[in-house]
Every structure is written in structure tokens, then in C-alpha cells.
Amino acid sequence: MTELRYREALNAALHEELQRDERVVLLGEDIGVFGGAFKVTEGLLEQFGERRVRDTPISENTIVGIGVGAAMTGLRPVVELMTINFSLLAFDQIVNHAAHIRYMFGGQVSVPLVIRMPQGAGHQLGPTHSHCLEAMFLHVPGLLVAVPATPADAKGLLKAAIRDDNPVIFIEHESLYGVRGEVPDGEDALVHFGRARICREGSDVTIVGVSRMAHTAERAAATLADEHAVQAEVIDPRTLRPLDLDTILASVRKTNRCVIVEEGWPHGGVGANLAALIAEHAFDDLDAPVARVSGADVPMPYSKPLEDIAYPHEPQIVRAALSVVGAAAEGTP
């Protein structure tokens, strides 16, 4: 184990995979000379040279498309989009091309492409620069979607993504880059997709926290235990495609209550998808409706006090957890 920042863990994953596999190539805006807008690729240009670490012009749709074409013909490109907000310019190459090419060409070719990008609010970047778009990506068959919350997952999942033969949407979080954590050593320490992480065990309520919200959920769980004697089990799905629904269901069958916490918009969000799946598979185990805590249904405002109330913090999660636990009291017969 080594203690690394989330940013450093990602950098280490890229470094190791570049070293391990000559076919790995990085493309993105300002990832080379500038070292990356969030410094994730710092030092890689110096180490691996311009052939493998390539600064691109500002042309998101084309950068992704070049990654698709290169992936179809023997390379394993890792494309960095400076932030997830700009992926909206590349949706055609991501959905109509990266995700569909294998299927529409009858399996003759694969697209081992990774698209890395950070999402999230908290830095007062305002509308157009604070999106959380997990829900849009998990909707699309053909893609894999990762939402690492810890340095260990960031490294392990990114290495697994680069080695996987499917196109992967790899969603980082701007507020997590500086977070420290223990990271397993060993160049083959992968974290497999489709395996949720139980961050904290508990018997009263299951709280699923997506991306950064896994941390917020953990803090809320601590408050619930300390101040309300409510033992929450906190689960971080780690990947949304594939989704480890079994681990979530097992927990819900134990706690009979569930709160889903996401930072994105509420309508058609990750929470809605999980709530629907849980209700379908564990309806009779639920003592209360699955509660959702999400970002506000607004473009993210710039002003600090408004931004603060526009995405979830502990108190909302604590309130939601208490309400489903309370609901159980009167609950169903």
C-alpha cells in the first residue's frame, strides 16, 4: 500500500499502462506541455514523448473519433476530455460510433478506447461547467461506465479500463483530485468493473453514493450513527455499467430501506434507475420507498451560497435516511 492522491493514483495508472503496453497512447487538450488541466497527466510527456502523449487542438468530437479509429486498428487510446461538460460536443462519436461500431459491424472489430473526464460542482464554475452526466452515459448499450470515488479505485479501475476491449467512459470528479488514500501496489492490482464497494456496514438503511457522493454518504452515515443511533450501510457502486446490483440488493434485503445519493439532476438520473431496479427486484423487502437525494433541477449557479444548496450535503442525506427509517415505523403492515 502507498498513500496517494486521487490525481496521483490516476497518473500512476497511466504511467504503468503506458509502460506495460506499447499500444497505449494518450490524446487530449493540454495533457502534454501543460501537464493536464488538473495535472493528471503531469510528467508523462517528458517520460514517454510526443508520440505517445499527444496534445490536441480543441476539437472534442474529432479527438474522440480519432480515438475510435485508432482503437479499431490496433491501438489502445486513452482520450482525456478536459471536463465532462465538453463531452456534449462528442456525443455523436461516443454513442453512434464508439458504442455501436462493434455491434453494427457484426463483431468484426472492437473499440478498446477509454474516455477520461472529470465531472462535478463545488468550484463555482457555474452553468455549462459543473455537469454530472453519469445518467446519460449509463443509458447507452455498448459503453462501460466507471465512477471511481477513491484513489485506489481510480487507479485500479483505470488500469482495468485500459486493458478492457470495450469502450469505457471513465468519469473522475474535480473535487476528488486532491483526496488522499491508500492504494495497493503492484502493477496488476486491478479493480474489476461490476463489483460494488461496501464502504461501511450497517443494518438499518442502505445508502448508495455515486462518485463523490460515496464520501458524502459515508460522512452522513457517521452522523447517523453518532447522533441518531441509525446504522447505515454505505455502498459505492464504482461502475454503473456493468452495475453490481446484487450487492445493492443483498444490502437492501438486509436493511429494507434505501437512499440513493447522486450529484446530478434528479429527473432520469442514476437514482431513478437504481430505485426502479431495486423496486423491481426487492419490492417485498422494502419497508419504505427508495429515497433519492440528488442535485437540484437547475443549471448549476455560480454564486457560492446557491451552488452549495444545489448539490447534496450530509444534512440532506441524514434527513432522507431518517425519513425512510421513520417511514418504516408507521410503515407497511
Place this chain on the structure above:
Amino acid sequence: MTELRYREALNAALHEELQRDERVVLLGEDIGVFGGAFKVTEGLLEQFGERRVRDTPISENTIVGIGVGAAMTGLRPVVELMTINFSLLAFDQIVNHAAHIRYMFGGQVSVPLVIRMPQGAGHQLGPTHSHCLEAMFLHVPGLLVAVPATPADAKGLLKAAIRDDNPVIFIEHESLYGVRGEVPDGEDALVHFGRARICREGSDVTIVGVSRMAHTAERAAATLADEHAVQAEVIDPRTLRPLDLDTILASVRKTNRCVIVEEGWPHGGVGANLAALIAEHAFDDLDAPVARVSGADVPMPYSKPLEDIAYPHEPQIVRAALSVVGAAAEGTP
């Protein structure tokens, strides 16, 4: 009342609004000389001239952006994207610009823009040309989203959309253009957003059908009544933003069972969103989990027999309805 095809109803709406309001202008690929890929704009160029009915180059993101700029400065543009599949190229202008401009500029300006486009499978257009993307659009605050299923709704909702001061995503369906129906006369016969349509009354199960699926659901309801003595209430939400949840909840409180039918992909779909909302607001009224019938979780295959089983037909809906009704039998105490 006049009997019109869905296509003709849309054409009439455009015709009337062009006549009624000089600020209305149509932009799109091949909407003029060619008359529209699906002939919705047929005859409008001849009638209103090149100033108001404008053929554009193939530049989706820019066509939408031009509509945004024009809408900000006094026009009421109606942009046709030839099909919803190409809207993926325009997601930046739709989400970061059309949807967010009013909010991010503190309400100084509005964006009275309508983006029309057909979606859907059934014509063997294969991957990249058969998408149903309602779920991605309803996710975004700032947008209104309409999914008309009948000629009357097509006309009434389009007229309402053009007169509304918010950006509207107006989703038509390729398989409905030829469908006939009675359409109210009168140039002010609008259909308001946020008001669901009860297509058929029933007491045993509520079936919500989105876009074309409203018709498939109605046919399934007829079969349920004739062959299974199950009285289904069929609801067409008509718009997904705003959503008339109250009408759906009132029905579910009566039937205690619900099936949601959509043509798009299952994960993070419209059905997941509705299922979550219904469970949140009517948990104790539900005798069975809300069931979802959706398109298959695959890019749409070209081959007819595969395409046929990749989107919902009556039998699946009948099966789902019987299962929730049946579930009720053993159901909760």
C-alpha cells in the same frame, strides 16, 4: 374536427403559426426544396418563401446554435433535425446553450426555440438511425419535452411549443407520420404541456405508454380486456417536461398497479424515472412493483426479425400487465 395524418397535422401547425406570427422561421436540412425528409414541411417553402423556410447545410450543432441566437433576439425559430439520431451532434448547443442561457444570464433573455425531430425504430434503419432519446432530454433542466402520439396532439402541442417562451424539444415518431386521426379545428386549438391524456379508462392496471408506445399500449389494453378480462387504464403523458404526474398517480391509486412502456433503452430510461416517481409518491398504493417494458439494451439491429424483438409489442405489454395483476394476487397482505 378534421381527419388528418400526423404528418399533415404537423404541417398544419407550422402553416398556421407561420401565418399567425411573422417572427416564426423554419430552419433545417432539406425542409424546403426537398419538402422535408418525411415531408412534414411540404409546401411551406412555396407558400412562405426562402426567407422564412430555410434549407441549411448539414451542420446540426450550428443549425441549433443559430436558432438559439435568433431566438434570443426576437425570432421564434423552429429547427428541424432530420432525425433525433443527429441531435447527438447538437447536444452542446441544446444543453449548454439553449437550456442554460436564460438561467446563466440571470433571466435577462429567453430562448423561444423549438427543435423538432422524429425518433424511433421499425423501418430497419439499423444502429445509429433508430434511437429513442427522450430520457436524455428529460434529464435536462431548462428544456421542455413533448412526445406527441396522435395527430391532434402533434398539432396542438406543436402550436403550444411555438408559442411558448422556453426551448422545447419536440419529439415526433417516424412510424406515426402516416397515422390518421381527428384534429380539432380552430387556429387557437392548443394542447397544453403538462397534461396527460387518458386514452382508455380501466380499474385493474395503469399502463403508461410514451410516444408511439401509447398506441401499442392501447392495443394491448384491448387484448387484456377481450382475452383476459383485465381492464387497463392507458395513459399517454404527452409531455415529459413538464410531467403530469398527478394524473398518473391518481390512476395508480385507483388500479394499484402500473406498467410503463417505452421504446428506448431500459437503463436510465423514461420508465425508470416514472417508476421512481410513482414509488416515491404512491408506495403504499402499489400492490406490485411498477413494471417496465422497454426497448432491448442493444444498438438497434437492421435485420427485421431482430429489430422486431428489440422494441416492445403488444404481447410483452400484455405479459407485463398480467404479471403485475397476478403479482397482486399473491401480492402484499
Place this chain on the structure above:
Amino acid sequence: MPSLPEPDVAREWLATMALIRRFEERAGEMYARAKIGGFLHLSIGEEATIVGSARALREQDYLISTYRSHGHAIARGTPPERVMAELFGRVDGCCSGHGGSMHMFDFERRFMGGYAIVGGNLPIGAGIGLSSDYLGHDEVTLCTFGDGASNQGTFGETLNLAALWRLPVVFMVINNQFGMGTSLVRHSAVTDLQRKGESLGVPGMRCDGMDVLDTYTVVGEALRRVREDRRPLLVEAVTYRFRGHSMADPEEYRTKEEVAQWRERDPIPRFGDELQRAGVLDEATRELIEREADERVERAVQFAENSPFPAPDSLYEDVYVLDDQVHGRYHG
């Protein structure tokens, strides 16, 4: 004025153009008989742009085109049987029936596909060029698209990037005078399309797309220069589609006279006559070529007819590469 290739080579060009023509005609008939669904875009009239450019490619070079690509697959060597079976939506189709007319593909023959999103194949073509360059192979990628596609954002983005990175790609704009029903002058401010890459650092060339020899010569020259100079080029092929944009096109946007005029320049009889004048083709051989094309296409239709439809349980096949992370289909 370039000179003719070896007689057998010249005859093979003619035969391939005839085969593609016949294939497209029959496909149109099969579409009318509902054997083929979806949209069907025929390349009738554009055969010289296909065969001239495909023959300028070496085996290791890549070809990537659009939804109007039955001919590209056939010219690259994909058996017409497999292409017709794809149109019929059968398991023996070159994409197992998943893609259909707009999504042809033959990896083995380095035909990198048929793409139905206008402009969508340009970045992918550049990406293929990046692989060749990165891996140190001397392959060149030929990326074809239409005049209408030159207005798509990917055109500017991709040409700039290809020039900047000196990618081995020849961009070929098939100028058939229309983007669907919109004529060139109504969709592009600059109509001299060979110049449309200049501001992006990509010099242009032009060929007569109704003349297979001229197309072969110009595209061959472009491929050679790109291979040697490691700089992309743009080639404009001036041509015309004799049929509608797709099978559902009343063609009200152009006059019968205009179509008739272009048909007089039909690349197939034109090249046939040229070969006869040059004395490398006689009447009998010319008829034989026609008959063989006809018979081959008939066999393709029979093959497609006899090929089964995909089994229902194959619906979820090839969505993902299954591995230890992705077991079978994704949940749900």
C-alpha cells in the same frame, strides 16, 4: 492525358464497374420487392469514383466511406453474396445482418466501413491514419465522403488535425452535386471543393469522377504523395448520382434534362468505348463482361435468399466483448 493500364487490368476495371452497376440495379429491384428494408442509397453513376480509387489502393491500405458503400465493399473484394445477404438482413451478411445497407464493413479486406452519420467517418479515418503512423506502417487511409459532408464540423476539425499531425490520409470528397435534395451552390459557400481544405493546411486535387482512368491516376498520385511526404491531401471527384438520393426520393430538386446530360457521361459505356477504341476490348468480351456481372449478381441474390435470418437469441451478441469484467449481457 494518362495512358491506359495493361489490357487485363483495364478490363477488370470495366468488369468491376459493371458488377457494381448491376448489383445496385438488382438491389433497387429487391428493395421494391421488400426483400431489403431501411434506406437504400445506390451509387449508380459514381462507379468510376469507386473503382478508380479502390484500384489505386494497395492491399495494406485502408478504405473508409459512407452509407453509400455497397460498391466500395465490392471493389475492395467483399463477395457480392455477402453484401447482398447483408441487405437482406441475413446471417451470412458481411455484418451478420446487424448493419444493413448503411453499415457495410469488411475488416479482413481493410474496408473500414460504411458510416451513416454524415461526417462521422472523417475523424475515424484520421484515427486509422494515426495507427498506421504510430505503428510505423506505410499504409495510407482513403477516406471518402460527400460534398454535403464537407459542411459538417468534423471536416474542419479532422483536416486541421491530420495536417498538424501529418497523418497518412487521403480525404476524397465525392462531389455528386447534391447533399440529398440540396444542390452544391445552396449548401456550400465555396463550390470549388478541392480548395476547401486549403485554409486547413490540406492542399487539394481534382479528378473527373466520371472517368475511371483519371480517378485512378489522380487518387494514385495523391496516395503516393501522402505516403512519401506524410501530409494529407484532399481529392475532389466530380461526379453525379443518376438515381435518387435513396429509394424514397421523388427528385423534384433537379430537372430530367440535367440528369440526362450527365447520363451521357456514364462512366461505364464511356470507358468501354475507350477500351474498344484502344483495341483492348472487343464486342464479344464486352457482352461477356455484362453477362458475367449479371450472373454474379444473380448468384448473390440466390445466396442471400437462401441464407437464414439471424436467430432471435443472437440479439445480444456482439454488443460487448465478453471478458472477466463483462459477463454476458449487461444487467436487465
Place this chain on the structure above:
Amino acid sequence: MPSLPEPDVAREWLATMALIRRFEERAGEMYARAKIGGFLHLSIGEEATIVGSARALREQDYLISTYRSHGHAIARGTPPERVMAELFGRVDGCCSGHGGSMHMFDFERRFMGGYAIVGGNLPIGAGIGLSSDYLGHDEVTLCTFGDGASNQGTFGETLNLAALWRLPVVFMVINNQFGMGTSLVRHSAVTDLQRKGESLGVPGMRCDGMDVLDTYTVVGEALRRVREDRRPLLVEAVTYRFRGHSMADPEEYRTKEEVAQWRERDPIPRFGDELQRAGVLDEATRELIEREADERVERAVQFAENSPFPAPDSLYEDVYVLDDQVHGRYHG
């Protein structure tokens, strides 16, 4: 060599550049003191491109720019108080605190915004031009963006469409030599940016973006030609940003020497000296201008400090235009 405008006009240009410079410096300090959040992109060094072009506009003309637009708002007449209050995220900010540094806007003064998606403002600028043209007004839209933005797909799409439709738009590329940390030669195959619109049917002009008079003259000429000929033009303003791309930029991609060389061409002292040489400005007035800029910015900071933050219950305001279809916030 264009001649100077009336003395009072010339002094106003200098004063406005000085005001913008001072405003940006103070904004930087306020950012360091965490009074301002998010990204802060300063236009220090580029004042001549802002004031020269803004002064070439008539009241009815439209201006639309990027996330680097505090100066554009101020030059257009938005009170520095309102701009600073926006940076502070207060209710009196020109966008009520919703937009912040990257999203300035002043509808009344026809400053159509600050857009943070690179290349995103080009189609919108063309759309504004469409309105003017459609409504028969003789307004012209000035759409500014950076050298890096010229690689975005919207550049090619929008210029082609504007040329095709003869929209009254002057596209102005502010070539400050870098797209973030990527130098012009590393991101654009064609570095003579005034030529980048030629293949799209948009002729180009160039001005010295470090010279307010030259910028005024060239942009003024472009606006006049566009108004009369009804054809868009592209103007390249050659300039340099003295500070980092945003406040979080170590600037390792360029040398101190290069920055120092450009600083010698600082547009403000340069124009001040020119005015003194021309005898329309004396030392005292010059100091007064500096002092007034300083005082005005201080007032702006005070104003921002004293303005309240938006109330929590205003979170959902202005997401929608409320009407009989949209009552209050959307369900949920």
C-alpha cells in the same frame, strides 16, 4: 497609417483601456483573497483588441464573446460595479450571480454574452445576425473568439453558413498566440489565421491587436463592408495575454523572455505615449486617467462587497419562463 480620432475620443479610449486593466488587476487580487471563485480569465494585454473593436461598434450593433469578457462588458458600458458584483456572486451582479466570470451578459447594451464553451458562441453570433437580417435592421454582430476556437467544428460550420446566407457578422479571432498552454503552431495547421475563413467563403483582414487605433480602424472597416456588402468577414487581431490563461496557470509553456518582449508592446502606455507625442494628452491628464480608473474600480469593489448574496429561495428562479404551461418549478 490611420490618423487619431478627436482628442476627447482618443482620451476616452485610453481611459477605458486603463479602466479594464485596473479592473482585471483588482479582480485578480480579489480572486487571491477568495472573494471570487471559479475560473478567472483576465484580458490583461488584450485591452486594445477590446476597446478598439467595441468603439468601432454603433449602439445598435451586437457584441458576443467568450469567458474572457469582463472587458467586453465594461467597454460596452456595463457598470464595473455590476461586473465586479457578478464576480463576487452577488444579486447586483449583471447576471444576478448565476453566471460568474465566464458568463457575463448585458442585454440592454447588446452585449450578448460571455460563453464558456470554446466555439459555442459562433453559431449564436450567426443566429443574431440572422435576426438582424430577417428583421431588416442594419445592425452588425461582432463575434469574438480565440485562436484555439478556430479549430472547433462550429468555426467551419458557422462561417460557411454565414457566407452562404450573407449574414451581417464580423468574426474576430483574438490571436493571443495560445489556446491555454498550447501555442498556435501546435494547435493550428494554418497559422496565418486571417486566411482560415477563405476556404469557407469568408475573406480575412488583420489588425495589430496591441494598437487600439489600428484595431479600431480595421474592425471599423470590416463592420462597414459587412453592413454594405452583406457578406461576413474574418478579422484576426494579433495580440498576447500577459497573464496566465486563468489564475491557475504556472505558465510553463512559454518563456519569461517571450512575455517580456510582448509586454514592451503594452497597448496602454504605447497609446498614451502616442497621444502625448501628438500633443492631445499631458502628464497631468494621464495621471488623472490612471487615478480615475483606480477610484472607479475601488468603488466597484465596494459596491460588490456591499451587495447581498442571492437568497436561497431564488435557486429556481429563471430556469424557465413561467407561463400557463410551466407553473413554477418542474415537478420533483
